[in-house]
Amino acid sequence: MVLSDIGYGALWLTLAAAVWATVASVVGAQRRRPELVASARSALLVTALLSTLSAILLLILLFTHDFEVRYVYEHVSTYLKPAYVLAAFWAGLEGSQLLWLWMLTIFTGLLVWRRPTWDLELRPYAMAALAVTQAFFALLLVQYTNPFELLPAVPAEGISLNPLLQNFWMIIHPPIIFAAYALWTIPAAYALAALVTGRLDATWLRGIRRWTLAAWASLGIGILVGAWWAYLELGWGGYWGWDPVENSSLIPWLVGTAFVHSAIIQERRDMFRAWNVFLATLTYVLTVFATFVTRSGLIQSVHAFAESPIGYWYLGYMLLWLAVTVGLMLARRRELKGTGELGDLFSREFVFLLTNLLFLGSAAAVLLGTLWPTFTEAVRDISTSLSPENYNRFMGPLGLLLVLLIGICPLIDWRQASAERLLRSLWVQTIVAVLTAVILVLTGVRELWVLVSVAVTVFVAVTVLLQMAQGIVARMRSAGENPFVATAKAVSLNRRRYGGQLIHFSILLIVIGIIGSQSGQTEVQIALAQGESVDVQGYTLTYRDFVFQQIEEDGNKMRNQAVLDVFRGERRLATVQPERNLHSNVQGAVSEVALRQTLIEDLYIVLAGLDADGVAAFQVLVNPMVTWLWIGGLVLVIGTLIAAWPARRSRR
Amino acid sequence: MGVAIFFVLALIAAAVIVYPLLPGRRPEQPAPAVTDGDIDRAVRRLRRERGRSGLSCPSCGMSYQAGDRFCVRCGNGLPQAPSTDAGVLCPGCGATVRQDDRFCAKCGQDLVVGEKI
Numbered sequence: 001m002v003l004s005d006i007g008y009g010a011l012w013l014t015l016a017a018a019v020w021a022t023v024a025s026v027v028g029a030q031r032r033r034p035e036l037v038a039s040a041r042s043a044l045l046v047t048a049l050l051s052t053l054s055a056i057l058l059l060i061l062l063f064t065h066d067f068e069v070r071y072v073y074e075h076v077s078t079y080l081k082p083a084y085v086l087a088a089f090w091a092g093l094e095g096s097q098l099l100w101l102w103m104l105t106i107f108t109g110l111l112v113w114r115r116p117t118w119d120l121e122l123r124p125y126a127m128a129a130l131a132v133t134q135a136f137f138a139l140l141l142v143q144y145t146n147p148f149e150l151l152p153a154v155p156a157e158g159i160s161l162n163p164l165l166q167n168f169w170m171i172i173h174p175p176i177i178f179a180a181y182a183l184w185t186i187p188a189a190y191a192l193a194a195l196v197t198g199r200l201d202a203t204w205l206r207g208i209r210r211w212t213l214a215a216w217a218s219l220g221i222g223i224l225v226g227a228w229w230a231y232l233e234l235g236w237g238g239y240w241g242w243d244p245v246e247n248s249s250l251i252p253w254l255v256g257t258a259f260v261h262s263a264i265i266q267e268r269r270d271m272f273r274a275w276n277v278f279l280a281t282l283t284y285v286l287t288v289f290a291t292f293v294t295r296s297g298l299i300q301s302v303h304a305f306a307e308s309p310i311g312y313w314y315l316g317y318m319l320l321w322l323a324v325t326v327g328l329m330l331a332r333r334r335e336l337k338g339t340g341e342l343g344d345l346f347s348r349e350f351v352f353l354l355t356n357l358l359f360l361g362s363a364a365a366v367l368l369g370t371l372w373p374t375f376t377e378a379v380r381d382i383s384t385s386l387s388p389e390n391y392n393r394f395m396g397p398l399g400l401l402l403v404l405l406i407g408i409c410p411l412i413d414w415r416q417a418s419a420e421r422l423l424r425s426l427w428v429q430t431i432v433a434v435l436t437a438v439i440l441v442l443t444g445v446r447e448l449w450v451l452v453s454v455a456v457t458v459f460v461a462v463t464v465l466l467q468m469a470q471g472i473v474a475r476m477r478s479a480g481e482n483p484f485v486a487t488a489k490a491v492s493l494n495r496r497r498y499g500g501q502l503i504h505f506s507i508l509l510i511v512i513g514i515i516g517s518q519s520g521q522t523e524v525q526i527a528l529a530q531g532e533s534v535d536v537q538g539y540t541l542t543y544r545d546f547v548f549q550q551i552e553e554d555g556n557k558m559r560n561q562a563v564l565d566v567f568r569g570e571r572r573l574a575t576v577q578p579e580r581n582l583h584s585n586v587q588g589a590v591s592e593v594a595l596r597q598t599l600i601e602d603l604y605i606v607l608a609g610l611d612a613d614g615v616a617a618f619q620v621l622v623n624p625m626v627t628w629l630w631i632g633g634l635v636l637v638i639g640t641l642i643a644a645w646p647a648r649r650s651r652r
Numbered sequence: 653m654g655v656a657i658f659f660v661l662a663l664i665a666a667a668v669i670v671y672p673l674l675p676g677r678r679p680e681q682p683a684p685a686v687t688d689g690d691i692d693r694a695v696r697r698l699r700r701e702r703g704r705s706g707l708s709c710p711s712c713g714m715s716y717q718a719g720d721r722f723c724v725r726c727g728n729g730l731p732q733a734p735s736t737d738a739g740v741l742c743p744g745c746g747a748t749v750r751q752d753d754r755f756c757a758k759c760g761q762d763l764v765v766g767e768k769i
Binding site: 002005006009010013017020035036038039041042043045046050053201270339 | 653654655657658661662665668669670671672673692695696
């Protein structure tokens with residue numbers, strides 16, 4: 001009772017401090033009153049502390065099972081495992097709103113904590129934009145989504161967490177995604193500040209480069225972790241279904257990727273000023289749009305999160321931010337003209353532009369596909385959604401083209417490139433790519449799209465590796481360093497370059513995973529009695545034992561489990577235990593998939609049904625190359641860390 | 653109890669926020685750093701000025717400023733502007749000097765002495 005009151009009160013104080021920070025920073029900048037800006041900075045540090053207090057209080061309430069609080073009652077129970085209590089924090093609308101505000105205030109606090117001199121002019125306005133956003137979230141929390149709301153009576157037991165969300169990856173997926181959403185506020189806020197002050201050169205981009213990279217990487221990692229969760233928990237054998245909620249995170253990632261690249265062009269050549277301001281804003285607005293999609297119920301989704309009218313608040317906020325930015329862009333159209341000019345059609349700048357357009361084109365296509373059911377419903381009263389095959393048909397070729405550009409772009413010179421020089425530097429990777437395709441044909445792969453896309457990906461991978469090797473080999477030759485020292489020194493002296501190349505390489509690993517898993521999924525559906533076996537793709541599965549309707553969690557869970565031995569020839573590889581359980585708080589059975597992963601393929605076993613006499617229905621899938629998606633994700637993190645790590649020499 | 657804690661929190665927050673506004677605490681306005689924007693603007697101003705000189709390279713047409721010896725675009729040698737004080741050359745190095753110069757700007761030759769001789 002006391003704790004929830006304090007938590008709610010802290011949210012009101014956060015709102016008040018955020019409003020003050022907005023007013024004080026704008027007035028301080030306009031009237032040249034640095035003490036007002038300093039006060040706004042203090043207010044932003046205060047909001048970080050206050051929202052942290054709220055978050056800690058909600059956690060305490062959840063862990064102590066204080067069921068008088070409605071959010072606690074709806075999301076935890078006494079029999080819920082403690083680790084999943086953490087997941088319950090962000091399982092519902094109210095908690096995830098608080099998480100978002102919390103992340104935003106923490107990142108804003110970190111941003112204003114240090115006081116560098118590069119953004120004296122920009123900073124007050126960026127602070128104001130961030131503070132307005134904080135105030136917006138705090139207002140929604142105290143008015144519509146109060147996580148500290150009390151019930152009239154204290155229930156004896158809670159409803160507990162949706163079993164689909166009882167998964168390790170659901171503990172970390174929402175924080176990463178909301179961290180990404182919160183981080184993307186920073187580039188958008190600085191874009192706005194650059195527009196207000198007219199400081200539209202590359203200063204703002206350079207100053208927040210690391211924040212941008214962190215935002216970009218966490219969005220990508222968040223998407224991958226979400227895919228991994230879907231693969232483990234939803235039990236349909238795939239990791240990506242072009243579901244509206246998945247799409248709504250992918251769209252800002254695509255636009256954000258375009259932004260990360262065109263920002264480089266502005267830094268180097270002072271081009272694309274307007275473009276960058278717009279892309280930073282669009283990425284951020286699209287993250288808000290993602291929330292609108294999941295909360296408004298505008299688009300039907302298998303994720304089926306809580307629907308709430310606050311979706312329309314998001315829509316309004318999003319349109320307002322967009323309108324202000326576009327209005328300022330029109331007012332500043334003279335300053336938005338950079339000094340660089342797009343020179344030759346065959347130049348690095350032009351290829352970058354092409355890459356940008358491809359990213360935006362893909363984003364637009366996915367957006368259109370996501371909104372398609374809404375359009376058709378409005379026009380013809382029938383809601384027809386796009387099938388995954390439809391998406392694959394256009395996203396496949398677009399993705400492949402982008403992959404090809406990863407390989408070619410770094411080889412093309414700035415300003416004016418020479419075709420001859422380009423072609424001369426490509427023969428090694430061409431030979432390796434062709435050889436790979438030939439080997440694939442010899443091993444029995446006949447699908448043309450697989451051959452082409454693998455060849456392209458290998459071509460690009462060799463290009464990226466050759467480029468990374470170039471600098472290292474040069475060091476080994478000239479300084480006589482051993483390979484490890486040469487690599488360490490080359491990377492530490494040029495973190496941006498090697499980090500970027502490693503990120504490109506990680507994308508290629510992910511692409512290989514996608515191509516592999518799309519190329520040849522084997523699916524077998526079979527019913528077995530105890531002791532029977534089935535052969536799938538060289539594996540022999542022997543159904544050994546079962547558990548039928550075992551009562552657990554104080555009668556809230558009925559466990560159904562099959563035990564299978566997996567053999568390859570005579571050798572036993574593993575024992576796996578797929579489950580299909582009933583829970584008191586959800587309708588229908590929830591599958592716990594049994595998964596055996598290798599670098600080549602995943603064996604994915606779903607228990608589809610189980611009788612009292614032990615006859616079990618199985619769905620057995622063999623998914624090739626899926627593991628490379630997760631390996632790619634890991635490499636992506638490493639690449640980003642290298643690229644974003646502060647260099648010792650040029651601390652800005 | 654809850655209300656009391658709320659007010660304590662509010663008081664602390666307000667104190668932290670108001671602290672920078674106290675009279676003795678006003679931070680000095682730090683000197684604005686030279687930003688890329690300043691450099692951009694300076695470069696553009698110089699470009700404009702060069703464009704205003706009305707001179708253009710005979711080889712490629714690029715504009716240049718009086719006094720430039722080579723074209724910034726094509727590297728062609730540029731015709732030297734005729735001096736307003738034509739005919740006065742430094743006896744030491746042959747550079748053009750003005751009538752009222754006392755020393756040569758290029759080699760330091762004492763021009764007054766030279767006149768006397």
